[in-house]
Amino acid sequence: MTETSEKKTPKIDTILSHIGINHDEATGALISPIHLSTTYQHPEFGQSTGYDYTRTKNPTRSNLEEALAAIEGGEFAIATSSGMSAIVLAFAIFPVGSKVVASRDLYGGSFRWFNDQEKRGIFSFDYVVTEDEMLAAITSETDIVYIETPTNPLMIEVDITKVAKKAHEHGAKVIVDNTFYTPIYQQPLVLGADIVVHSATKYLSGHNDVLAGAVIVKVETFYDQLLYNLNTTGPVLSPFDSYLVMRGLKTLSLRMSRATENAIEIVAFLRQHPAVKEVLYTGLGGMISFKVNDQSKIPDIINALNVVTFAESLGGVESLITYPATQTHADIPAPVRASYGLTDDLLRLSIGIEDVTDLISDLAQALKV
Helix, strand or coil: CCCCCCCCCCCHHHHHHCCCCCCCCCCCCCCCCCCCCCECCCCCCCCCCCCCECCCCCHHHHHHHHHHHHHCCCCEEEEECCHHHHHHHHHCCCCCCEEEEEECCCCHHHHHHHHHHHHCCCEEEEEECCHHHHHHHCCCCCCEEEEECCCCCCCCCCCHHHHHHHHHHCCCEEEEECCCCHHHHCCHHHHCCCEEEEECCCCCCCCCCCCCEEEEECCHHHHHHHHHHHHHHCCECCHHHHHHHHHHHCCHHHHHHHHHHHHHHHHHHHHCCCCEEEEECCCCCCEEEEEECCHHHHHHHHHHCCCCEECCCCCCCCCEEECCCCCCCCCCCHHHHHHCCCCCCEEEEECCCCCHHHHHHHHHHHHCC
């Protein structure tokens, strides 16, 4: 008697650890090969292997995109040259004049580009801070809802399902930047979003050694438009960088788990420290923001750190501290920042995978200055 069994969909940890396996039939290579060729031979006139020119499609990048779609619960993914190029690509499928409701607290680079688009009359933006404000701002005139959740750096969360339901009732599409939580903690497409974007430079690659972005969708018509724009404008991820992101993804779940464990202990320490006024943390992930009582001591605090590194970016195995007012969010005018709580007394931590006692000791001695 022949027994048959249904093929089960693997869990996310299995998908991650198996990225690249069974993709090279010729050799059985366990790791996805890096295909550096920019052009591909046609078997005969009028025939194609599916790969013609690497801007359009590359085998290494295709392997990464397959994995990105799988872990986000999508059907199609595009790997791009940076997180910002992913955002620009996602917006390019919408017509000029589209009206956007967007998170007010968001990455400074996103604000810079949004602001430029509004000045040029390409898109118009209505910024909101809270979930209730976002729901109230969505009307029949809204074309796009753009969400960071949690936001950068105030860690404000919104209910994606609730927002997507309201947006879809009014014919709007929802774009979610999932860089902070990653699909380990949140799958926006499963929750009702239409498009997910990532700065894959951050947690997805996780080693501060590659600049990359990603756009993931479920609907083929969106993918076709994205692919057309990608091929036309060319913000593609190189084969070697695609390999680096795949390598990083294999440990994504482990890194997120350790970062969260470390962050929870650090938050407990910061909340009882007399130099700290407020701690902003959602309970998941490695991103923490905190406000100090004496803003004038920020340079001394930063300079006193030995284990935590003063640098921009986030999501790597190393813990970083950032001063948004002069770094990641400097392009947002100070009065605008202050209006929604991004004040000059705020520091942002990206917690890595170091021993947490070393991190706490380092922060303790720095906060004494």
